[in-house]
Amino acid sequence: MLEVRNLTKRFGGLLAVNNVSFHLKTGEVVGLLGPNGSGKSTVMNLISGALMRSAGEVRVDGQRIDGEPAHRIARRGVARTFQLVRLAPSLSLRENVLLSVAFGPEPLWGADAVRRADAALDRVGLGGMGDRRVPDLNYIDQKRLELARAIATRPRLLLLDEWMAGLNPTELKTAIDLIASVRDGGTTILLVEHIMEAVRALCPRCIVMQAGVRIADGPTAEVLADPQVIDAYLGGAAHV
Incomplete structure (x- = not known):
């Protein structure tokens, strides 16, 4: 449903997203993880049209959307939330x-x-x-x-950028149930999140980025146990 091919974004001399590729099947909920500054929100901005790519392609149902303005991408059934509420x-x-x-x-x-x-x-x-x-x-x-x-x-594709940040435990449970209901309605979801409880509950598969590069992509349990991911993002085995 979503295909990202060799996506790259440069801000002057900074390479924020470096040749990133992945795909989502229809109805999947996939976590996009990584430490702060790893390029996750930039990827979301590139998919939604909030930023223009430096190189690469973004396709929805096989049709290229990179290069289109955000309002046209929204009309294709792509919706999003922002890390900072707008x-x-x-x-x-x-x-x-x-x-x-x-x-x-x-x-x-x-x-x-x-x-x-x-x-x-x-x-x-x-x-x-x-x-x-x-x-x-x-x-x-x-x-x-x-x-x-x-x-x-x-939307057919929903991009959630740290939507559950700042929630207390009761609110988090409600939020997980709400996102699950959106998923059960057939919406494909790409979810940037730091709360591992939510990631485990919602995402059978995760993609992990570090310094603008994709370093892992696979079943959530396997990805969170990957030593490279632990070193780059989770800060030690005690957090897995």
Whole structure:
């Protein structure tokens, strides 16, 4: 469903992503792991069109999307959340979701769009709060809103960039169940995450990056036991 071929991104003299290749099958949930600065978010930005590649290809269902602007990639059924939440603070919660509904792969307007937006808010635990404003929300509820905005488009590919960071144990369990429900609906998910409980619960397979290079790709248990991965990312066997 997603194919990344020799993806490369340079920022001046910095090689942030270096010849990275991987693929996701339809319906897979795959973890993209690595230490801070390893290039994970840059890969997400390249897939979603937030950044333009220096070299390489990105294909969705065999069709190249690299080189297209983000709004066109979104219309192909690719949705995402950001590591730092990006919302429209002057709009209500419902209006934030309506933005994505109106410009997603199956644009909706009017009453149909409102019903879709309210259903997405309810699904993430913000039901009945559509008229509230973004500044009224705490950090966790802002993250819920960003996810509602993504899933309201009914994406075929969902990119989650550390969406579960900062959650307490109860919130984490709820978040894992929510992402699992999105997966069970047939959505393919690429998930950048540092919380190993969530990775083990959601991701049968993981890709690991270090210094812009892919260093592992395989079943999660095997990858997390790989000495190279432990050395590069997990900081010792006690964390595996």
